[in-house]
Amino acid sequence: MPAHDVLIIGAGLAGQRAALAAADAGATVAIMSKVHPVRSHSVAAAGGINAAINPADDWRSHAFDTVKGSDYLGDQDAIEVMTSEAPGEIMYLEHIGVTFHRNETGHLDLRAFGGASMKRTAYVADITGQAILHVLYEQLMKYSDRVDRYEEWFNTSLLRGDNGRCEGVVARNIRTGEMQTFTAKTTILATGGVGQAFKPTTNGLICTGDGMSLAYRSGARLMDMEMIQYHPTTMTANGFLITEGARGEGAHLRNANGERFMVESAPNKMELASRDVVSRAEQKEINEGRGTGPLKDSVLLDVTVVPKNRVLEALREIVNLGRDFAGIDITKEPIPVRPGQHYTMGGVKTDVDGETDIPGLYAAGEVACVSVHGGNRLGANSLLDTLIFGRRSGEHAAKVAASMAMPKVSDAQLRDDAKQIAAIIDRPRTGRRVSEIKEELGESMNKYCAVFRDEEGMTKGAEVVNRLQEEAKTAYIDDKGTVFNQDVLGALELGFMLDCSEAIVKAALERKESRGAHSRTDFTERNDEDWLFHLTVERDGDGAAKLGQAPVTITQWQPMERTY
Amino acid sequence: MSTIENTDATEAKPEGLQEFTLRLRRYDPESGQAPYFEEFQIELEPHRSVLDGILQAKAKEDGSIGVRCSCRAAICGSCGTRINDKPGLACHTHLDEALKRSKDGKITIEPLGNMPVIKDLIVDMDAVHWKKQARVTPWLLPKEPLPEREHIVPRESMVDVTQSMACIQCGACVSDCLSMEIDPLFVGPAALAKAYRFVGDPRDSRHAERLSNLAEDPHGIYACTHCFKCIEACPKGVAPMSQIMRLRRIASQDHHINDRNNGERHEMAIVNSVKKYGTLNEAKMVPDSYGGPLAPAAAKELVASLPVITKALLRRKVTPKTALFHHKNPDQAQIKRIYQEVQGREQRLELNLYITQPDEDPAELAAHEAHVAEAAAHDAAEQAERAATNQTEAGA
Missing domain, CATH: 3.50.50.60 (FAD/NAD(P)-binding domain)
Known part of the structure; x- marks a missing residue:
């Protein structure tokens, strides 16, 4: 062993x-x-990795930006x-060898990123x-x-x-x-x-x-x-990520009328506001009919305003993504994007x-x-x-x-796990396919726990998750083998995802305010008086999810109104 | 407002579904049966990927199909496969493109070549690919002591190695490497591209050792036959063969490594032959590559090459006359000019995707620059206006 x-x-x-x-x-x-x-x-x-390495920067500024970005729910000691x-x-x-890009003097180059008060993102192209x-x-x-x-x-x-x-x-x-x-x-x-x-x-x-x-x-x-974070720029064509580095290099977001709509919700930081802010602004444009594309389900990310040599050097990957997956030359035309789970x-x-x-x-x-x-x-x-x-x-x-001795463990758990795997493999083909349940879970979570949420939707979401948990118990697979049986691992993974989904929906229903990525149409404001704490979820004796609270640690930054 | 509005649009039924036939090479090591092909009908939009097709077959018909995959966006490198006889990423190949390349209207998907198959499309990359990576000492050996902060290095050097850093270790180049097919010990395109990542990195302190090690190895940089297959195969534009050629140029021209495999001499023999005649003088290739007609190594190689030479003579690829009196290209001045221009450069010109742009119409480029400048000016004006408004508000 x-x-x-x-x-x-x-x-x-x-x-x-x-x-x-x-x-x-x-x-x-x-x-x-x-x-x-x-x-x-x-x-x-x-896109990159943040650190206050510019002599004109200070880690406290990075810390404050992070606290503000967290909508004051982050623990400040940890930040x-x-x-x-x-x-x-x-x-x-x-x-150890990371090939970070350099500036003209040969020092680490830094790029702008969302929610940051100065350029502090080190990067290797994209x-x-x-x-x-x-x-x-x-x-x-x-x-x-x-x-x-x-x-x-x-x-x-x-x-x-x-x-x-x-x-x-x-x-x-x-x-x-x-x-x-x-x-x-x-x-x-x-x-x-x-x-x-x-x-x-x-x-x-x-x-x-x-x-x-x-x-x-x-x-x-x-x-x-x-x-749950929804990233503001995922390709409508297939859900792939377009790095925030694109906006860091100067790309614009526009609605169907060609307007840079970020001016409404983040007049100072514009496209480089926090991700929750930008995603909400986009979803609002789409919901209110100013989206683009045949289904009006997108906004446009315009990279054509970034100098071409800079795009080819520092945003090469999204040039390829646009060309290979959406048939768009992003140096010549804007690309349709929308918020996507990230x-x-x-x-x-x-x-x-x-x-x-x-x-x-x-x-x-x-x-x-x-x-x-x-x-x-x-x-x-x-x-x-x-x-x-x-x-x-x-x-x-x-x-x-x-300072401790090696524990002595038995193979009892191994035997249980082996039995469980054998039982999944042996299930009769009477229930649903694992892949079907996973599909329904994904679509439901994305419908009810997305950029905007409300009681009614999340309650439906919770019901779906509970039903799928039951259905998963009899879900069947095809692969009966031992070598690379990805099918049986998929059944185990489905169980993991259902546990997490239960916790997500339960906590989201509980928090009756809007904070950070949790934006409720039935409780639209942040409410520090009643909700400035973490929600925890643990499993009780019956295997059900039980909610609890944990305090938020505040060291030097008291909650303030959050504007970009 | 109901939350359903979040995703109303995605619920619309996708249009333009098309049926495709996937012909998968199946292999189950536990069955005792030989590999076989199995067909699956899938229905997807034509711009979706071959991987999406495989995953649909796996989800709806047969969960036992073995395929490694994760990101679906050509960055994790898991889904290297051969599609209609061409290596690549299944997630990076569109169904319609794959169909165009098909001879029988079906999309044939097989595991990568040059590596043992474990199950279906899954190959043993440890046995080949990763073993070869380990061969090139794949970690930075920086000068000691380390600086307190970052190494100060030229801006261009880090952009330059980005091309080899862009390798996602998918194994597509290894799959179809012709040299490796002949010589399984060949270090190979992926590992040699990795080697360039260190030789091109000014922070590494062992360039000479790395280069002589790979030049002296009979399965090293000179074992590449220049077939371009790896460049064609690579989904990330790493161009492994170009990195191998750069290793050779740096080894011979900057470090003057005369390897025992005569790789460097052979290259120089070609360069000199073209310089002198304008074309390759094949009769002189062997003696010149092995140290001149009187060198013992050349005699030995000549004797060993007799069957090839005989064949060439028989097929009239070479005649005694052309061999003795090699035809000279009439425009010697032009050849001279080319050599002067290339050899007269202060720095070698290296093609690198991250530095060199594709050729473009100058008018179009100028229009683009004007567009960027206009947007920047517009931004600045807006910013100033906002600042002014803020000030007025603050003042009020």
Whole structure:
């Protein structure tokens, strides 16, 4: 049975950064991922990573922008940690080889991004996430003798000892179907978000909320689950992401009348207001009949106003996306876009060292909720979040592991999990297909928990989720094999997504105000008096979702009116 | 207002659905059966991707179809496959385009080549692709001690390596590499593009070692046969072969590495032959590539090449007359001018997508620049107006 000081589940930016930090701290480390690490969804992050590295900038300014962006729901102590450690983290990345673009003097170049009071986004063209992810993987290859890699292994359960600690996991080797118990003194979840519970989404097919659900089932609290980010610029043609970097480089948004409608809701920052603000403005244009396209369901993103050589050098990827996926030369004509599901601000509740409610269990990155994003995440803060809290989790977990003995675990959970998988494979073809249920879930969540929400819609959403949870119990699959049985993993992922969706809908129905990305047409104002706290969701004894509250930490910035 | 308005538009039934036949190569390692083809009918808009088609078949008909995929937007690199005999990403190939390339009206989808198949469209990338990546010491070896802040490097150098950083490790180039088909030990296009990412990176301190290592390896940079297949295959414009050629140029011209494989000499023999005759003098290729007609290595190679030479003579590709008195291109001045221009440059001109723009009509470019300037001026005016309004309001 493999045994490690630190076991990391998920190998995107948070997971890989945690692995390197834990190894540097002297721990024995394993990193496990259901896909090859470079396929992780961090690869899709385009625009860049925020840090106050310009001498004229100050991390406090970055912190304030983040607090304001969060609509005052972010925990300010955590935001201070993230923003003050950001410059050091960028230098670490630069030193291990990330090819950040430079300015004319050869120093790191910075671009403008939404909700930021100055240019503070370091970038690699518009493939920043890919560049960092691949460079971290270069380091992981370099660390081969110190970090064991379990690539294409699927995590089925977390193990909890009699003392309540998390003592490892059970996982399935996707390639062979073999089940294995992994012992670990500490376990770090870095499994990303749950975008696949929505359709369409900018998220990859692998973003199915695995870690959120596994932690929730083991007794940890989820937090801020009602806060779902809709990105303002996803291609209408197919839902793909157009980086905020496009607007950072100067692109405009226009409605069907050719008006730059952002002047209404953000006269100062215009297209570079916070994402929740821009998405609402777009949805308003569309809802009020000023959308473009045959279905009037889009607004136009106009990149033609950005100098062409700059587009080709710094926005190459979206030139390709426009050409290959929408048949549009974005340097010559505007491209139809609309808000699309992009990010889960909520996740497994952690402190600034990544510790969850369960001793020995950590979480970092999109799976976690520290909470640095609160009601709305700023663009280019997600890569930063993954790296800062990935590193801090790795370091903390290694330190804790150094002073404890290896737990002794049994294969009891493994036998349960193997039985459950066998039962799914053996299900008769009497229920619904897993793929059908997933489709209905995605469409329902996107209908009832989107940019604008109300009681009536979300109640319907909750009913759908509850019904699908029942239907999932008898849903059948086709693949009876063991080698790369993606079908059976899809059934398990559906269960993860349904857990997360239940938490999202439940928290969203509960919060009777509008804050950040949670915008209700029946409670249109932010209400600090009654709602300035986090909502948590945990599983009660009967397996039902139970709501709770957690205080918001305020250090130096009292809530104010939020204008851009 | 009801929330349903959020997505009213997406509920409309998509128009223009078209039926396609996918012909998937299936392989189940547990069945004991040989691979076979299976057909699936799918219905989608023609601009949707082949991956969307596969996923529809998987969702509606047969969940056991094995295919790696995640992002659907050509960035995660999971869905490398061969579609109608061409390698690429399934998510990056439109159904209508794929159909156009088909000979029988069906879209044939197979796993990538040059790698063992695990199941259906899933290949063992560890056994080939990732092993080769590990071969090129794929991490930065910076000068010590590290600077306190970032390395100060030329702006252009980081834009330049972006082209090889754009590689998503999908394996499409490896799939159809002809050199690798002949020589499975060939380091290959993807790994060599990765090598350029370090050799082109001014922060790396081991350029010479990396280059001599890859030049001296009989399966290294000189084992590429220049077939362009990888450039054609790459969905991200990395142009692996171009990166290999750049490694060669830097190895020979900047680091003067005379490799034991005679790769550098062979290249120079071609350059000199064209310079002298305007065309390739094939009869002189072997002796010149191996150190001149009197070099022992050349004699050995000549003897070994006898069957090829005989064949060439028999097929009249070379005649004794052309071999001895090679025809000179009449316009020697023109050839001289080309050589002077290329060799006289202070810096080698390297084609790089992130730096070089496609050729464009100058009038169109000027119109675009005017458009950008006009928008900027308009923005500035609006900004000033807003500032003025704000001031008035603040004053009031």
